[in-house]
Amino acid sequence: MPEEKAAMSNVIHANFLAQPRVCGAQDTFAALLRSFADHRQPRDDVYWLKENAELLGMLASTGGAIPAEALSPYAAFYDRAPAYLEFFPQYYRFILSICLDLEDLGMGGGHGAALCAQAARNRSPLAELSDLQRGEAQRLLSRRLDLDGDAALRQRLLEFAGARGGFAVPNRKAAYELTHIVFYLSDYGRRDPGLPPEAFANLDDLGLLALLDRDHDLLAEVCLALRHAGAVPDPFWEQEVDSAHGAMRCLPLHEPSGQDDYHPWLVTGWLLRQKGAPAFARSFAGGPLTVRAPQEPPGILRQISRCLYDQGNARGGDWHVMKRTLSPELTREGQDLLQRAEGSSPRFAEFFARFARIPRAA
Template structure:
């Protein structure tokens, strides 16, 4: 894992990527101005940015990528001391090399991980799927017995994805991304898996969660499915509503991830991404959102119905009319009119048929 290929030193002003409006300032901001370089959050955020650019099949000039040279040169020491971050480090290096970073370090890191037995250190199937995907990007094969069957079983239960569960939502969508090699190979999913994504899409639209809704649309696109126009309208409105401002975001809790997913989606389906003029240095990405989401309003209103709660959308629409805001009511009406399988989604979201458990009396100690 030595012999790192260094970039040739060039005058920054001579390269157009260094000018305001190119991608280089955005990379520099993520590399230097959001998180402490090299910590787990830094690896996550920079891995997400570079992963989106890789999924869009971008090739970037050396000067733009050179902001990551210190990370690449320190990767061997980092992974030796932090083997628990090996998959994160491999992910970032893989994306860098997809984008044009020279040196072949990814393949050497993959071999080192295999030699160290780190493929056996993953604790769940999604991490195993990601590692298998990353290894395959470097021509290495790892086999996890029964992995695809377990992933398919998990993804084929639409009921899971019709109620708020961020962990399950993340796992569903990223399993699709890994199986599709981020759009590099065709993917045909079972109808139940597509239904699961439609349930999650209806939930995300009702919540106004453009982050999750954008990933749902990407996963559906990779699976060759038609994207609902209602969901795309919501995401296009957000596309024009992001505000990128100079200055540090104190806790890095801005809307950077929603922005990245939005750019990824429209870069994929319309070849239109990262067209803003980015200035160098710290920046924050903001998007106005309601303090209380329509999803939460509807969830609270439905639970308040008690024994009157029903899986029938029309009945619940009437009963909950005065218990939710105009915005929440209008959002649900839009979903009912245009979201695929909305009736199935609402029946599951209402949880009217879910029996209340009757616990046996505890035995005396």
């Protein structure tokens, strides 16, 4: 077994065709779908497309029956989808995603194949500059069309995912690109994405960054990516995600409130459902809603980074030496988080050398 993959110690052989057995009351999701379809965003807003594509994608990928009446708020959108795609071709990925997931969740109709064929005729994926977006488009079209895979595109995505060096340093764009590469290549856990061992190490680096920063949104995505790739994340990582989701609340919204905590709520709950656990149980739903997370103690990533920067040439990459200088700078709670992060990965010392920007780090 390759050394880096073995070091993860939690890689399993997965049945990528098996979907999780999901717990949870379906009436909760019927009410949530009404809220998102009819009340959170105007239907002519791109954020309506984004949020509803994500919510339906979560439900479709985690399994579980959704009653037909729960999907009824989307009937008008589904019926008009061909006209939307014709007039708004720039949003083809959102439109396809919503319609294909509605069909997979049980909504009758045959628009999906025709919409995919229309997007293929329009050569919509070729208008994408990003390989990541081309990968998403390839996944969407392949759900209804018999396409030849783009081997060169797949190779470029895998090369990005396996490139060692940059994922132990905070870079949100690269971080979310890596998790989404795994999502698309694995079809959200339905098949083996074929990741190289280095990609698992990169996901481990991202998970440690997210843990130290208390970034539960990114941590949940990393855990999902690991599970979709056939690995089991460290239990402490998933405990942190579980606790974060349980603390969030959906509250009735009486007036516009700007950005809320919708996305962390969605992906933390997604991970719970992926494991077959209940999620979204405390949601207020059925009308306008906002998602709020409680105020939490700040993470320690920025503080550690500042300490390392201030050390200048004295900065070293030996974790066991540097720990003695960093720990006293943290609160007791911060020290506990650092200790638990160290214990969550057998690769922590290697991660730290990269995070400290030591050129000789492997």
